[in-house]
Amino acid sequence: MSKITVFQTKKIITIDPNCPVATHVAVQDGKILAVGAADCADEWGVSHTDTRLADTVLMPGFVEAHAHMLAGAIWNYGYAGYHDRIDPNGKLWTGLTNIEAVIDGLKTQAQSLPEGAPLVAWGFDPIFLTDERLSRHHLDQISPTRPIAVLFSNFHLMCVNSAALELAEYSQYTNVEGVVKGPDGQPTGELQEMAAMFPVMHRLGIDFRNLGQTEQAIRSYGAVARQAGVTTVTDLFSMMEEGDLKLMQRVTSEPGFPVRIVPAMAATGARPEQLAQRAIELRGRSTDKLRLGAVKLMTDGSIQGWTARVKWPGYVGGQPNGIWNTAPTQIGEICDVMHREGVQMHIHVNGDEASEVVINALDAASRNTPGQDNRHVLQHGQMMGADQFQRCAELGITVNLFANHIWYFGDQHVALTIGNNRATRMNACRTALDCGVHLAIHSDAPVTPMGPLFTAWCAVNRQTMSGRTLGAAQCISVDEALYAITLGAAYSLKMEAEIGSIETGKIADFAILGADPTAVDAQDLKDVPVLGTVSGGVVQLQ
Amino acid sequence: MIDTRLPMTVIGGYLGAGKTTLINRLLAEPHGKRLMLLVNDFGAINIDADLLDSADEDTLTLTNGCVCCTMGSDLFMAISDVLKRAPRPDHLIIEASGVADPYRIANTAIAEPEMRYAGIVTVVDAENFQALSDDPLIGPQIAQQVACADLVYVSKSDGIAADLMRSLRAINQAQPVILQDGILASSLLLAEHDAMHADPSPASHPNYAQLDYSGDMVCDYAALSAWLAQRPKSLFRVKGFVMGPQDQGWLVQVVGQNIAISPIANPAQSTLVAIGLLAATSGSELHDWWPG
Structure with a gap:
């Protein structure tokens, strides 16, 4: 028999109704042997007690069921956002809350770069800086010669300085949609959408594809997860080419790699039958820390970008309905094939028309091939109501709602996108649970920061940035939210037999907390400190 | 050039x-x-x-x-x-x-x-x-x-x-x-x-025709933009070089709906080519608009 370690703690919240709280957990071979009091493992023979966690509260390791690998590697660039954020190395980046602060912050970042090297920053959000628009004139104050590009938080826009404009050969003669010009006829520095940003990105070597597929990116992602108490994290739109796979297998197999990664392969670029075959082949190559075999399907766009497909009455500003990234007939075809072949799909649906089209497609697929337990997941599902949740419950569809949106974009949704009535029932966690749907909630990092306790706080309090409670009827309890970020999210990844609760037989994946999230005021849930994680029995303190 | x-x-x-x-x-x-x-x-x-x-x-x-x-x-x-x-x-x-x-x-x-x-x-x-x-x-x-x-x-x-x-x-x-x-x-x-010239037999694509111009046409940016905007819309393609009034001339590339004018060193003379369907290039609208 190998060694038995009993972790002594202040409190363990197990998410197991048979033993909801405990003080000790015994671990053997990276798995949970027993849970209870100091003597919980006595029946198993000799053990030794580890007191490193004696002053902490343990929960099952959090499961982030919708995030992207880019959340780690994006920190290769400087941060220019409004909110405080912590990078994978644990460094706090103070939020830049006005244009002067942005300029000063970027000046400081430029000091650490070699002469003439481009300065690239990310996370800038003009929504919060309403006085004036960021322009090349501001960025020229940082350097007139070093090319500077500031990516906006939505990754659809950037602002560049005069040196970068010159590299891209943008001038008064440029006549390109997306190259914004001022009253003087000169480019202001703001570039909108990929085509207009392309010449700058090409020349400055800004490459999101490779950024997310390096060894350092994988390690950064692990660090971001660990800081948030996450022990299982998805990468929901992975290319999964052969080289990427080998690299991920190698890095994640190293002893002490802190997180289980669950990539979902992009369902694009080949016939559905071929994609299904590839997914099944990948499933067979899963390892302990790399769980392969699911696919990701895109359908519509985003609500705040007015590209989500929404049902009547549409957008309050009169914007035209959004766009399909995959045609509805193609969605039907892919759903039918994946369902038949037994491949789990994570399906991006933001608007209520998109979720309806997908539910119809999965309904048809399950009639064609009954009896499959694929547990397909609707991702985001932000505008779904009871009618759609009820059908999901009947069809065995899991839902992963975007709770963080309520705080980050809730006020914008009321004022600018879908209006008050529908905004108050966005990300309707209460209705989903009442309909009997298996619920997860997520951050979509790096779109919003990874932090399951913050995500739980959003679902519990539904507070927006202006302080308003957006749809009190949809608030869920702290216990329900903690379930959603552990066992609920694990269920959505078909991993509930292995992770998501602290009970005998499961993997010893824990979040180490500095306070009891069930004892603090619900308003303070987001402020419960995360001290580290235990992954497969290995303690990973910050 | x-x-x-x-x-x-x-x-x-x-x-x-x-x-x-x-x-x-x-x-x-x-x-x-x-x-x-x-x-x-x-x-x-x-x-x-x-x-x-x-x-x-x-x-x-x-x-x-x-x-x-x-x-x-x-x-x-x-x-x-x-x-x-x-x-x-x-x-x-x-x-x-x-x-x-x-x-x-x-x-x-x-x-x-x-x-x-x-x-x-x-x-x-x-x-x-x-x-x-x-x-x-x-x-x-x-x-x-x-x-x-x-x-x-x-x-x-x-x-x-x-x-x-x-x-x-x-x-x-x-x-x-x-x-x-x-x-x-x-x-x-x-x-x-x-490519159009490389083909010795125009009969192999009877639907298309081409117009050529070379001469001393001189335009500033605004005048050139305005002139190109008035082109017969069924022309598929206009390209060439146009002399400017000072040191700078213009590279013209029109494809369908898109007009691009880029500054270049002033060419020795203006040269332009237009390509379109035969029906479009034979009308008087085109000949009224085309220089020369």
Whole structure:
């Protein structure tokens, strides 16, 4: 028999109704042997007690069921956002809350770069800086010669300085949609959408594809997860080419790699039958820390970008309905094939028309091939109501709602996108649970920061940035939210037999907390400190 | 003086419209160009075995110098990779996905200094277009594919029915060139001055005609912009060099709806070429507008 370690703690919240709280957990071979009091493992023979966690509260390791690998590697660039954020190395980046602060912050970042090297920053959000628009004139104050590009938080826009404009050969003669010009006829520095940003990105070597597929990116992602108490994290739109796979297998197999990664392969670029075959082949190559075999399907766009497909009455500003990234007939075809072949799909649906089209497609697929337990997941599902949740419950569809949106974009949704009535029932966690749907909630990092306790706080309090409670009827309890970020999210990844609760037989994946999230005021849930994680029995303190 | 920028054409159109058929034809037609094609999926690309030089997971290389690649998930990174290729292809052709707005892709060629916009070709399926454009789910996206087209290629039909023609004209006010299936596509699609001249027998593409100008025309930027904006809309292509009043002259590239004027060193004289359908280039509207 190998060694038995009993972790002594202040409190363990197990998410197991048979033993909801405990003080000790015994671990053997990276798995949970027993849970209870100091003597919980006595029946198993000799053990030794580890007191490193004696002053902490343990929960099952959090499961982030919708995030992207880019959340780690994006920190290769400087941060220019409004909110405080912590990078994978644990460094706090103070939020830049006005244009002067942005300029000063970027000046400081430029000091650490070699002469003439481009300065690239990310996370800038003009929504919060309403006085004036960021322009090349501001960025020229940082350097007139070093090319500077500031990516906006939505990754659809950037602002560049005069040196970068010159590299891209943008001038008064440029006549390109997306190259914004001022009253003087000169480019202001703001570039909108990929085509207009392309010449700058090409020349400055800004490459999101490779950024997310390096060894350092994988390690950064692990660090971001660990800081948030996450022990299982998805990468929901992975290319999964052969080289990427080998690299991920190698890095994640190293002893002490802190997180289980669950990539979902992009369902694009080949016939559905071929994609299904590839997914099944990948499933067979899963390892302990790399769980392969699911696919990701895109359908519509985003609500705040007015590209989500929404049902009547549409957008309050009169914007035209959004766009399909995959045609509805193609969605039907892919759903039918994946369902038949037994491949789990994570399906991006933001608007209520998109979720309806997908539910119809999965309904048809399950009639064609009954009896499959694929547990397909609707991702985001932000505008779904009871009618759609009820059908999901009947069809065995899991839902992963975007709770963080309520705080980050809730006020914008009321004022600018879908209006008050529908905004108050966005990300309707209460209705989903009442309909009997298996619920997860997520951050979509790096779109919003990874932090399951913050995500739980959003679902519990539904507070927006202006302080308003957006749809009190949809608030869920702290216990329900903690379930959603552990066992609920694990269920959505078909991993509930292995992770998501602290009970005998499961993997010893824990979040180490500095306070009891069930004892603090619900308003303070987001402020419960995360001290580290235990992954497969290995303690990973910050 | 030659324009060395990489021309880029985008082929748009809904699923099943016939984009792949057009691409297969472009790969096989004897246009003499080293085309680079970025496609969504190889599955339907159909190359004669004796034309195929080599094939791997994501690239087909043809004996005629053409290359066909899958673009992966990130079209823009794929374009970036094409720009890094040495030697560069003669012409880049991108197959937009069935729901993509071809304009959003083609705009890259307008923005990128090392590329040149060479048009949007939208393939329309004569049998299904009306039903698709009436579909509330997908209709607006189908219409946008036609609205931004410089050239509409009608597939699966021997002629173009009057009501289809009316619908297409109603969606695209810019009067794109509308071609029916079966017409040799490459010379208009790849419409380049040199290629037109390289062919010794104009009878091989009887539908197209070309006008040439060289002389002492001088324009400033505003006057040139205004003049080009008034061109007969059914002209597919205008290109050349125009002398400016001071040191600076202008490189002109007009493809369909898109006008690009870039500053260059002042040329010794102004030279312009226009290409369009024969019907369009023989009218008095054109001759009233054309210099000389």
